[in-house]
Every structure is written in structure tokens, then in C-alpha cells.
Amino acid sequence: MALEFASNGEFFDFIAETPRFDEKVTRYYFQKLIGALEYMHSKGYAHRDIKPENMLLDTNFTLKLADFGFSTKNEISEERRGTFGYMAPEVLAKFAHDPKKSDIFSAGVILFIMTTKHCPFVRADANDKYYKHILSGDFDTFWKMHGNSNGEAKEFPESFKTLISAMLAARPGDRVSLEEIKASEWYNGPVSTDAEIKREFKIRRRILEGLEENSEKTLEQDGNLSEKTDPKSSCSSQGEDMEDETQITVSKSLSEGAVTDYYMVTNGDILIDALSWFLTTHKLPFEKSPEFYRVTFKVGDSRGETTIEASVLKRKRDSARAIEFTLTSGHKDVLHSTFTQLREFLKQSIPEL
Numbered sequence: 001m002a003l004e005f006a007s008n009g010e011f012f013d014f015i016a017e018t019p020r021f022d023e024k025v026t027r028y029y030f031q032k033l034i035g036a037l038e039y040m041h042s043k044g045y046a047h048r049d050i051k052p053e054n055m056l057l058d059t060n061f062t063l064k065l066a067d068f069g070f071s072t073k074n075e076i077s078e079e080r081r082g083t084f085g086y087m088a089p090e091v092l093a094k095f096a097h098d099p100k101k102s103d104i105f106s107a108g109v110i111l112f113i114m115t116t117k118h119c120p121f122v123r124a125d126a127n128d129k130y131y132k133h134i135l136s137g138d139f140d141t142f143w144k145m146h147g148n149s150n151g152e153a154k155e156f157p158e159s160f161k162t163l164i165s166a167m168l169a170a171r172p173g174d175r176v177s178l179e180e181i182k183a184s185e186w187y188n189g190p191v192s193t194d195a196e197i198k199r200e201f202k203i204r205r206r207i208l209e210g211l212e213e214n215s216e217k218t219l220e221q222d223g224n225l226s227e228k229t230d231p232k233s234s235c236s237s238q239g240e241d242m243e244d245e246t247q248i249t250v251s252k253s254l255s256e257g258a259v260t261d262y263y264m265v266t267n268g269d270i271l272i273d274a275l276s277w278f279l280t281t282h283k284l285p286f287e288k289s290p291e292f293y294r295v296t297f298k299v300g301d302s303r304g305e306t307t308i309e310a311s312v313l314k315r316k317r318d319s320a321r322a323i324e325f326t327l328t329s330g331h332k333d334v335l336h337s338t339f340t341q342l343r344e345f346l347k348q349s350i351p352e353l
Helices: 011-017 023-042 099-116 131-135 139-147 158-167 178-183 194-208 212-221 268-281 332-349
Strands: 055-057 063-065 258-263 286-288 294-301 304-314 321-329
Touching: 011 055, 011 194, 023 063, 023 099, 023 178, 023 194, 099 158, 131 139, 139 158, 158 178, 268 286, 268 294, 268 304, 268 321, 268 332, 294 332, 304 332, 321 332
Parallel strands: none
Antiparallel strands: 055 063, 258 321, 286 294, 294 304, 304 321
């Protein structure tokens, strides 16, 4: 098998680690994704694992769909294949389904990510605090919740909301088709040219290579710099190519008020469960994030409360998992002392670490 070399790597990195795309850039890449799906589907194949990590960029920043290990020509499937955060509800439930319809659902998740830099939900089921509103048909509440995420009062264009709502519909029969997507108002709005994409993504490439300051100023001067979002809120905390468990992949630079320890475990659930048990046994109130592997908790002392965010991360090069504590407010000494207590707790409760 011969594969084309994608010299600019994963599309995921450009979403997670560079400033948010503007609408013209988002529309450019969404149209390319829909074109790729249209071609696959016309040949009788469904991809079944559409996600930014499987979207690659070549030397001209042209989008290439990759990783066809789960692709199928079956018109009906009962298998759960793909990545949890992008799976349609019928796939999660292992119902008999049309995998091409499920691809459209996944593409809708990606469009949402490109626009907002965070997940629309954790899993498309009734237990998810976001998706349950789609299941009940309460799209107004779904959009209001996302309008206030990350402390923003973001307004989404009605044409965008209409398209996303149709692509993420719970019933496959209610889900929009590729032809209807291409005919939609949002899809046919202004779009970047190939030359504009190449110029802008050369700058974004420099940001990824660590030349952030000058490169971001260049984007800002060109009017292409959308507001930056903390990479923690990108939709990187989703499952990998798994059937029955999820793991976390997060690219994130450490800030001064953060501490991290790595553990050679292959399942992030081991660490998040241990972390929850640690907080419970120490009677520290905590709240799990809708982004799965993140917990926020408070530690009180005579000086007041210290708020800490704990995340389980995955290191790409060797799949080691890490627990990272980040100080949200309060005192750094409390951050470090609590982290030290956690390390001792893990040594005792999980000896193999």
C-alpha cells in the first residue's frame, strides 16, 4: 500500500494549539471534509472514525482524510467502531445503523469543534448533560449552555445552529444528508481561498513550532486572529480507537502554577478513579467536568479556599498517562502539598505504579 506523505501533520494540532479559526477558514475545511466523505460514500464506503486526528494536511495544507481501519462497505452495521466523542447515538447503543449516516454525525461534531474549540458533548447519550437536550428536542437549552461555556457569551449564527442541529440529530432518519448539507445556508457562505489558507496556515505552522509571539501578531494584523481559547477546552479529551473504554489525548503546555507526574498505565480510567477516591477519602468536595478526565476541587485552610483543577493527560510519544494539578485560585503551597499527598496515596492504593 502506498500512502501520500502529509508533511504538515494532524489537523487536530492546528485546532488545539493555534488561535481559533474564523468562519471562512472553518467553512473551507468543512467543505473539504464533506467532499472527502461524499467521494467515499459514492464508492460505497463509510469511514466510521471521522475525527481531527484522522484529518491530515499536506505541504499545501490541503486536507487529507486518513486511517481507514474501521471503514466498511456494509450498508447496515451493529458494531461500535470509532471514537466515543464522535460516535452517533445509534453507534454507542450498538443498534443496527447506516454507518454513512453516522459519518455525518461525526462530521457535525468536527464542525462544532472547529467553530468553538471545545466539544459539543462528551457522549451522545441520555446521561450526557449537553446531548440529553438534543435527545429531548430542547435545542434552545443546548445552545444556551454552549453560549456560556468558557465564560463567554458567544452568539452562534442561526444558519450554523440549524446545520449543526440537523447533523447531530438523535434519529438517523432526521439527520441531514450530504446533499442537504451542501445546499444549506451556512455551507454556502464566504470561504477562504487556497492562497489565503496557505498563507495563514504557514503562520499557524510557525505557532506550532514555538514562534508564537511574532506569528500571532502577524495573524492579528491580517484580521485572522480569533480569540484564543485555553487548549484544555479543545475537544482533545476524547476516546481513541477503542470499543469499550476511552482514553485521553491532550496537548497542553504547563503553566507556572501546575505540577505533573507520569505513570506507565494504558488506561486513563485507572488514574481518574484513583483521583476521585483520593478526594472522597480526604473529604474534599469535587466536581467532574463534562470533558471526562478532569476534576475541580477545593482545599480549605485558615487562609481560605484553594481551587485546583486535576486532569489526566496522555503523552503522545509513549502513551504514558499523567495527572496534572493546575492552580485555579488560592495558594501554590496548597497545590504542591495536596499533589504530594496524592502521589503517596497512589503508591499505596495502586502498587504497580
